[in-house]
Amino acid sequence: xxxxxxxxxxxSHLVLVLGVLIVAFPVYVTLVASTQTSEEIVNQVPxxxxxxxxxxxxxxxxxxxxxxxxxxxxxxxxxxMWVSLVMAMVIPIxxxxxxxxxAFAVVYFRFPFRGLVFWMIFITLMLPVExxxxxxxxxxxxxxxxxxxxxxxxxxxxxATATFLFRQFFLTVPDELVEAARIDGAGPMRFFRDVLLPxxxxxxxxxxVIQFIYGWNQYLWPLLVTTDESMYPVVMGIKRMxxxxxxxxxxxxxxxxAMLAMLPPALVVVLMQKWFVKGLVETEK
Amino acid sequence: xxxxxxRNVLKSYGExxxxxxxxxxxxxxxxxxxxxxxxxxxxxxxxxxAGLEEISGGExxxxxxxxxxxxxxxxxxxxxxxxxALYPHMSVYDNMAYGLRIKGLSKEEIDKRVxxxxxxxxxxxxxxxxxxALSGGQRQRVAMGRAIVREPQxxxxxxxxxxxxxxxxxxxxxxxxxxxxxxxTTSLFVTHDQVEAMxxxxxxIVMNAGRAEQIGAPLEVYARxxxxxxxxxxxxxxxxLIPKDGKLLGVRPEHMEPCAASxxxxxxxxxxxxxxxxxxxxxxxxxxxxxxxxxxxxxADASARPGQLPxxxxxxxTHWFDPATGMRLEP
Numbered sequence: 001x002x003x004x005x006x007x008x009x010x011x012s013h014l015v016l017v018l019g020v021l022i023v024a025f026p027v028y029v030t031l032v033a034s035t036q037t038s039e040e041i042v043n044q045v046p047x048x049x050x051x052x053x054x055x056x057x058x059x060x061x062x063x064x065x066x067x068x069x070x071x072x073x074x075x076x077x078x079x080x081m082w083v084s085l086v087m088a089m090v091i092p093i094x095x096x097x098x099x100x101x102x103a104f105a106v107v108y109f110r111f112p113f114r115g116l117v118f119w120m121i122f123i124t125l126m127l128p129v130e131x132x133x134x135x136x137x138x139x140x141x142x143x144x145x146x147x148x149x150x151x152x153x154x155x156x157x158x159x160a161t162a163t164f165l166f167r168q169f170f171l172t173v174p175d176e177l178v179e180a181a182r183i184d185g186a187g188p189m190r191f192f193r194d195v196l197l198p199x200x201x202x203x204x205x206x207x208x209v210i211q212f213i214y215g216w217n218q219y220l221w222p223l224l225v226t227t228d229e230s231m232y233p234v235v236m237g238i239k240r241m242x243x244x245x246x247x248x249x250x251x252x253x254x255x256x257x258a259m260l261a262m263l264p265p266a267l268v269v270v271l272m273q274k275w276f277v278k279g280l281v282e283t284e285k
Numbered sequence: 286x287x288x289x290x291x292r293n294v295l296k297s298y299g300e301x302x303x304x305x306x307x308x309x310x311x312x313x314x315x316x317x318x319x320x321x322x323x324x325x326x327x328x329x330x331x332x333x334x335a336g337l338e339e340i341s342g343g344e345x346x347x348x349x350x351x352x353x354x355x356x357x358x359x360x361x362x363x364x365x366x367x368x369x370a371l372y373p374h375m376s377v378y379d380n381m382a383y384g385l386r387i388k389g390l391s392k393e394e395i396d397k398r399v400x401x402x403x404x405x406x407x408x409x410x411x412x413x414x415x416x417x418a419l420s421g422g423q424r425q426r427v428a429m430g431r432a433i434v435r436e437p438q439x440x441x442x443x444x445x446x447x448x449x450x451x452x453x454x455x456x457x458x459x460x461x462x463x464x465x466x467x468x469x470t471t472s473l474f475v476t477h478d479q480v481e482a483m484x485x486x487x488x489x490i491v492m493n494a495g496r497a498e499q500i501g502a503p504l505e506v507y508a509r510x511x512x513x514x515x516x517x518x519x520x521x522x523x524x525x526l527i528p529k530d531g532k533l534l535g536v537r538p539e540h541m542e543p544c545a546a547s548x549x550x551x552x553x554x555x556x557x558x559x560x561x562x563x564x565x566x567x568x569x570x571x572x573x574x575x576x577x578x579x580x581x582x583x584x585a586d587a588s589a590r591p592g593q594l595p596x597x598x599x600x601x602x603t604h605w606f607d608p609a610t611g612m613r614l615e616p
Contacts, residue, residue, distance in 0.1 A: 174370065176368055179337050180370040181372075182337065183336075184358070184387055194372075194383070195372055198374040
């Protein structure tokens with residue numbers, strides 16, 4: 001819409017600024033709270049929106065755990081971040097590898113029941129983790145995979161969405177390219193490695209970003225399969241910091257933990273933004 | 286280098302037969318054009334030679350070796366596709382070198398071949414570029430380069446010029462001819478463009494509905510079309526086919542000559558005049574009752590106007606066809 005109307009321009013800017021504020025304000029509050037001491041947050045109602053001066057101390061406590069200035073004890077965030085990172089790396093990489101290969105099989109090979117296989121994959125799109133969570137839990141439990149990295153990641157790796165995405169992409173690759181590769185003497189796996197994989201680069205990048213965040217933000221599944229504190233991802237860690245009953249919440253440490261938990265997904269998005277957008281809007285052909 | 290033999294080649298998809306037995310012996314170093322309208326099976330025939338389509342019946346031999354069961358890479362052929370089919374993520378150099386690397390040639394040998402092909406095709410300055418950064422004509426040359434470096438026994442071209450604009454097409458046609466003179470490699474070239482066929486071919490196959498209607502040198506095919514299909518497919522405007530004495534009389538438009546009404550062998554009722562500069566083409570009906578359309582190519586200085594136009598032609602320029610079978614009738 002290209003129209004020169006000052007009123008409209010003003011309105012659209014207002015809406016955008018409002019949108020930014022709605023998104024950014026809570027993040028700002030979190031950041032500010034993490035720089036103050038617990039006493040400052042609790043004693044001043046509403047809390048001050050000016051940054052405090054105990055930022056380094058708060059983050060040190062959050063990262064290493066231990067005694068807080070307020071007297072409570074908090075667990076260290078470091079190991080939880082590690083668990084989250086493992087989940088956020090293994091899930092996307094596993095998903096991408098499996099989806100690429102299955103999409104490759106479905107698109108480029110003629111085998112019996114190919115259509116059936118594809119539709120079976122496609123139908124599982126309708127079954128998110130939450131729907132099959134109890135049977136999946138039973139399986140993981142029977143396989144002695146509770147409280148392991150495998151238990152945390154493997155059930156989340158299979159992905160119809162990614163398979164479907166790659167299938168659609170492969171279908172747009174011209175047949176002549178396949179034929180040219182055949183004449184050049186490239187076997188199926190060679191074609192996959194030398195031609196399809198490089199062409200899928202941007203799609204892979206986009207998928208990685210989305211799935212990294214998906215893996216990082218997992219809450220329900222880790223809640224079920226982990227009982228050992230050392231296997232808690234950071235999202236669960238935040239929840240656990242809310243003290244039950246009469247005990248006071250260490251708001252500054254909780255907020256610092258939240259900031260730390262937000263950091264890696266934000267970094268991944270920022271660093272991979274260029275490829276991410278490219279992968280969603282265009283294909284290099 | 287080698288010749289190619291097609292022996293009663295058949296192709297069918299299930300019940301549907303699309304190639305009805307094509308046979309031809311192609312000599313070593315010949316440039317053969319397969320010409321026909323879209324859907325006539327010409328590309329299918331080429332792809333069967335390439336090994337991209339299975340051969341349903343008959344035999345194809347390259348250099349005396351039957352290749353029916355061989356993979357494309359083992360047939361010692363190279364193919365140039367209509368949309369070039371360059372690998373978009375590889376540089377021009379890598380596009381040409383890819384097949385050679387798979388073959389396991391040494392780095393020096395690959396470099397030697399690629400540089401040589403690049404020199405022939407004037408691609409030397411573009412070797413680092415991606416296909417995206419090339420013009421249509423340059424991409425076409427890269428596609429040819431990829432074929433040349435393989436040093437195959439047979440080149441297969443699948444309408445390689447049809448994605449180019451008219452001017453470039455003429456230029457590439459010239460380059461193709463020069464290339465063939467230089468390399469002398471047996472070539473099969475598929476096209477629907479009769480001008481390409483006439484100018485490039487040493488011999489051509491005119492195909493229609495999965496059958497080879499005629500095989501021969503371009504001028505021979507032009508001068509003695511074997512069927513009414515060939516007569517009306519080659520030449521622009523096509524040969525006039527006029528029903529006469531239960532047969533079909535064929536006369537090319539350029540063999541028609543205006544004359545005095547008393548000498549007329551044919552009088553047409555002109556209703557369309559197309560001055561082309563070099564000559565004028567007039568179209569009209571024969572007589573009043575009959576519906577046969579006739580075109581005549583007149584010299585540029587002829588005065589053409591709508592109405593009756595008497596025409597004559599000489600006997601040696603007439604062709605006779607059987608109206609039922611469409612076959613040529615020898616006098």
